[in-house]
Amino acid sequence: MKKKKMLLSTETMDVDFVRKVEALSGTSVRRCFQCGKCSAGCPMATFMEHPPNRVVRLLQLGQWQRILAGRSIWYCASCETCSTRCPNKVHLASIMDALRKLSWDAEGPSKESYVQLANRLFLQNIRTYGRQYEMRLAAVFNVKSGQFLKDLMLGPKLITKGKLKMFHQKNKNMTEIEKIFGRIEEMRRNGEAL
Amino acid sequence: MTSRNTLSYAYYPGCSLHASAGEYDLSTRELFRKLGIGLTEVPDWFCCGATPAHNVDELLSLSLCAKNMELAEKVGGDLAVACAACFSRLKTTQHVLSENDVKRKQVEKAIDAPVPMKGNVKHLLDILARDLGLDRLKQAVTKPLAGLKVACYYGCLLTRPTDVPNLDCVEAPTIMEDVLKAVGAETVAWSHRLECCGANFTLSRPGVVIQLSHAILDSAKEAGADCIMVACPLCHGNLDIRQEEIEGVYDTRYAMPVFYITQLVGLATGLGADKLGLDALIVNPMPLLKEKQLL
Numbered sequence: 001m002k003k004k005k006m007l008l009s010t011e012t013m014d015v016d017f018v019r020k021v022e023a024l025s026g027t028s029v030r031r032c033f034q035c036g037k038c039s040a041g042c043p044m045a046t047f048m049e050h051p052p053n054r055v056v057r058l059l060q061l062g063q064w065q066r067i068l069a070g071r072s073i074w075y076c077a078s079c080e081t082c083s084t085r086c087p088n089k090v091h092l093a094s095i096m097d098a099l100r101k102l103s104w105d106a107e108g109p110s111k112e113s114y115v116q117l118a119n120r121l122f123l124q125n126i127r128t129y130g131r132q133y134e135m136r137l138a139a140v141f142n143v144k145s146g147q148f149l150k151d152l153m154l155g156p157k158l159i160t161k162g163k164l165k166m167f168h169q170k171n172k173n174m175t176e177i178e179k180i181f182g183r184i185e186e187m188r189r190n191g192e193a194l
Numbered sequence: 195m196t197s198r199n200t201l202s203y204a205y206y207p208g209c210s211l212h213a214s215a216g217e218y219d220l221s222t223r224e225l226f227r228k229l230g231i232g233l234t235e236v237p238d239w240f241c242c243g244a245t246p247a248h249n250v251d252e253l254l255s256l257s258l259c260a261k262n263m264e265l266a267e268k269v270g271g272d273l274a275v276a277c278a279a280c281f282s283r284l285k286t287t288q289h290v291l292s293e294n295d296v297k298r299k300q301v302e303k304a305i306d307a308p309v310p311m312k313g314n315v316k317h318l319l320d321i322l323a324r325d326l327g328l329d330r331l332k333q334a335v336t337k338p339l340a341g342l343k344v345a346c347y348y349g350c351l352l353t354r355p356t357d358v359p360n361l362d363c364v365e366a367p368t369i370m371e372d373v374l375k376a377v378g379a380e381t382v383a384w385s386h387r388l389e390c391c392g393a394n395f396t397l398s399r400p401g402v403v404i405q406l407s408h409a410i411l412d413s414a415k416e417a418g419a420d421c422i423m424v425a426c427p428l429c430h431g432n433l434d435i436r437q438e439e440i441e442g443v444y445d446t447r448y449a450m451p452v453f454y455i456t457q458l459v460g461l462a463t464g465l466g467a468d469k470l471g472l473d474a475l476i477v478n479p480m481p482l483l484k485e486k487q488l489l
Contacts (some may be wrong), residue, residue: 024252026294043390043406047399075402078245079350079390083357084364093355097248104250118398122246126258131241132209141397151400154435161474163214163435173238180257183304193253193300 006063013062017102021059024098024194027091032056038082038092048072052082052092059095071112073099101194114145127181130171135164201325202232204269204313206262208280209241210427214435215277217471218427221456222276222318224469228460229326229334233274236266242283245394256297257304259287267310276318276456278426279393281361282351284315289358317352317361319369319425319455328376336464338378341486344458345382345419346370347410349429350390370423370455377462384417386410391432400436407432408440411448420482421451423458430454434476451479461488 022029032053039051050058050072058067067073073096082092104116121140125132142150158164171177187193211219226233239262247255262284266273275281291298291309302309322331353364362369365388371381391410392403411433414422424430434452441447457470467489472479483489 043392044402047402075399077350077390077393077395078249079393080354080356081350081388081390084354091357097250097252100250101252114398115395118394119246119250122244122394123251123254126241126243126247131212131239132244134210134213138397153439157476158214158435161476162216163474165213171238171240173240176261177240179306180261180304181254183306184251184253184257187253187300187303192303 006061008061008063014064015062017064018059018062020102021064021095021098024101025091025094027089027094029056029059029090029095031088032060032086032090033088035087037085037087038090041081041085043079043081044075044077047075052076052096055099056090056092056095064099067099068103068106069111071115073103074112074115076100117141117145127177129168130174130177131168133165133168135166136168200232201230201321202234203271203274203316203321204266205233205235205274206239206242206266206276206280206284207235208275208277208427210431211276214431215427215454217474218276218430218454218456221454221460221465221470224465225456225460225463228463228465229322229331231321231326234269236262236269236273239265242280244279244283248283253297253300253304255283256287256290256301259284260291260301260309261305263288263310263313263315264305264307266313270313272314272316274316274318274321276425278317278349278351279428281315281317282354285360286355286358288315317425319352319373320361322459323369323373328372331373331376331459335377335462337462337488339374339458339462339486339488340378342379342458342482342488343382343418343420344374344379344453345384345414345417345422346374346387347414347422347424347429347433348388349424349426350388350393352425353388370425373455373459374423377459379458379462382414382417382419384413384419386413389413391429393428393432396428396432396436403432403436404440404443407436408444411437411440411450412446414450415448419450420486421453421479423453423455425455437477449477451475451477451482453479 036053039045039053045051049070076096080093243255243258353367356364392406395402460470
């Protein structure tokens with residue numbers, strides 16, 4: 001693999017962003033001493049261009065743009081193996097959540113669009129139905145991602161086993177859920193919440 | 195505290211149990227009825243937000259879970275949760291909001307109600323192993339699962355996060371094995387019981403799920419297991435529904451039935467296949483159960 005030289009200067013080391021990550025995640029980035037235990041246990045490390053310990057190292061160096069430009073944070077399965085095993089109590093799973101939130105809010109330049117699309121549809125389903133509507137989730141995902149035939153073979157199998165409900169009952173209390181979404185948006189507009 | 199003979203809970207099934215994991219819901223209700231444990235479904239519960247919500251919006255995730263706890267308070271008692279993901283989210287929310295005043299105030303503003311902190315969030319395993327107790331569970335067994343070798347699969351979320359007071363030891367849990375041994379089954383020692391199956395990448399990146407779930411199925415087979423037992427609808431989807439696909443990709447054959455915990459325990463208490471939703475499993479468990487004379 002070709003190695004790119006990393007240049008560090010006060011301009012490339014954006015520490016403000018890192019402070020935001022620390023505030024959001026409630027964990028310290030600086031505590032990490034690069035033992036690599038997180039990456040050793042990470043089931044998704046092989047799919048990432050920056051394995052978990054390198055994500056933290058890049059944060060320590062203020063090189064967060066490199067993280068957001070890649071797909072690593074979206075390939076984290078939130079299994080929390082990293083946080084569980086960290087010998088120095090760096091809660092890496094929370095750092096990943098914080099990075100995703102900041103990338104999400106900025107409509108970040110990530111390469112990983114499918115995972116983001118799945119997340120977006122999942123949250124939309126909650127807002128529209130109050131609960132997940134699995135069949136709709138899968139169907140809309142396939143249409144929007146342009147993979148019309150994805151998992152087509154699973155469909156009949158699931159329907160005959162009664163696993164895909166053709167009709168979905170909306171939660172009766174939809175105004176409640178809409179209010180929660182609305183209040184959170186308002187709190188963010190007023191700067192009361194991150 | 196609930197008295198010895200009147201265990202009763204507010205029940206939070208979660209979205210999957212009302213759709214793709216209907217057999218988990220059915221077997222849970224039937225088993226608990228058989229054991230004399232009361233379950234009252236939380237009225238008008240909402241989705242807990244699962245992984246996608248906390249992935250990009252922690253406040254939303256906490257608020258959705260807190261709203262559900264508020265709804266559960268109408269039923270009263272501890273909250274019984276079947277899905278490992280819902281369990282992890284609800285448990286985490288309760289912990290975070292009891293420790294962090296700033297976040298609690300934000301959440302209370304978002305749901306426009308005080309966050310109830312009285313009831314505990316309990317997984318079904320916790321209720322079976324500790325509230326009911328293994329001794330009383332043993333007494334309820336009419337058909338011990340003798341000779342059935344089970345790989346108990348915890349996956350990620352049943353015992354994590356690590357900083358939240360939790361179900362069992364995070365790196366070496368035994369609660370699933372304890373419950374299964376109490377109903378007469380054998381459990382195998384295997385390497386992948388805490389490894390991730392790929393979880394919700396099943397929608398966005400199925401290739402990931404196929405690779406990770408293949409390793410889990412392989413490990414269970416190598417350990418000589420007859421079947422796998424899970425406590426999570428997503429693990430079940432990945433290991434059961436996608437099993438044929440995985441066999442195709444890796445040119446191998448497992449035919450490894452994947453049961454929910456309540457299905458196996460239910461079987462031992464004498465519940466029939468129809469009450470446990472065994473026909474809803476994709477990998478047909480009937481040949482195995484007939485061979486072991488359990489049906």
